[in-house]
Amino acid sequence: MKRNVLIIGAGGVAQVVAHKCAQANDRLGDLHIASRTLAKCEAVIASVHEKKSMKVQGRFDAHAVNAMDSAEVAALIRKTGAQIVINVGSSFVNMSVLEACIETGTAYMDTAIHEDPKKICETPPWYGNYEWQRRDRCKAAGVTAILGIGFDPGVVNAWARLAEDEYFDTITSIDIVDINAGSHGKYFATNFDPEINFREFTGTVYSWQKGAWAENRMFEVGQTWTLPVVGDQKAYLTGHDEVHSLSARYPHADVRFWMGFGDHYINVFTVLKNLGLLSEKPVKTAEGLEVVPLKLVKAVLPDPASLAPTYTGKTCIGDVIRGVKDGKEAEVLIYNVADHAEAYAEVGSQGISYTAGVPPVAAALLVADGTWDVGHMANVEELDPKPFITLLNDMGLPTRIKDAAGDRLVSF
Structure with a gap:
């Protein structure tokens, strides 16, 4: 089933995500990208059209959002009708974006562990300090949250x-x-x-x-x-x-x-x-x-x-x-x-961004078709790797x- 996608972030990795979502928009739905700076989002979409990445004609809109504000992210999710959020913004925004997804019942994925800007290298296990504390809430809400779905982690x-x-x-x-x-x-x-x-x-x-x-x-x-x-x-x-x-x-x-x-x-x-x-x-x-x-x-x-x-x-x-x-x-x-x-x-984009940006799109496709739409929080090693690896083989990795x-x- 097609699902609308909202990309959070407009850096090098987000550009890869945008192109790869566009290349697979026959299996996804409407596409949206949001960051603090609207012009950066518009530049990413312009790059998608310049390289003719859209597989089929479809919607790809840019939005400005303060991703540190959970209520603002939730409002954007509702406005766009997004059913999958690919968070490739700074790891400082993970918790606010995840909270918005739990509130709206939207599938969530990121590519790194959340960080508190005021703390460096907290005591292990880092996932236990933030993401894993929301496992029960994701499960209660039936929200699929796939953590660390870049390359490494991912x-x-x-x-x-x-x-x-x-x-x-x-x-x-x-x-x-x-x-x-x-x-x-x-x-x-x-x-x-x-x-x-x-x-x-x-x-x-x-x-x-x-x-x-x-x-x-x-x-x-x-x-x-x-x-x-x-x-x-x-x-x-x-x-x-x-x-x-x-x-x-x-x-x-x-x-x-x-x-x-x-x-x-x-x-x-x-x-x-x-x-x-x-x-x-x-x-x-x-x-x-x-x-x-x-x-x-x-x-x-x-x-x-x-x-x-x-x-x-x-x-x-x-x-x-x-x-x-x-x-x-x-x-x-x-x-x-x-x-x-x-x-x-x-x-x-350069190769480092490419390796980080392709995997979350493969995961989004697996959520959209139900394979990885597990209805709870999961790290990648908890999921069946074969369909993921098969998709990556076809997508350039x-x-x-x-x-x-x-x-x-x-x-x-």
């Missing part, structure tokens, strides 16, 4: 569930490795909102090891991973969203997240951090102006969406999963490779597996 969670279902009797470790081997040509930039990006790396690095939370400092633990296409890449143990839900489902497995960083990124980050420029706490200038250093850094760095036209190279994100199958130890790598230039040619039997496309 697709990597589905791969863990696939490994559980198909490749292992027991899983002993899940290492999620995220490598961007591309180049944006700038002296320094972040691929997502700098404020959100830096907040990930300024607090404690949490991983789940030996049945308990382990704590490290950022860039304290690193290792070289050998991956398809991108080769040998240095990655560092990093705190990340999916560790917090996967550790709940696989409590007897070690669950770690590794992200690739070059020496230049680490050097610039370290200088900014040591100077106090990544602090979220306000300071006063000599002129008496109150500024938040992190917001100032964000203001002077390139807009991540502006990187897309000249971005080259590829990404490789994969799950290295170890365990036991038929009494023998086994290891698989389940992965995807995306190309920055190809993403820009198709939807006008093919899943591959490398194991003792070779390297091949995952298909069903």
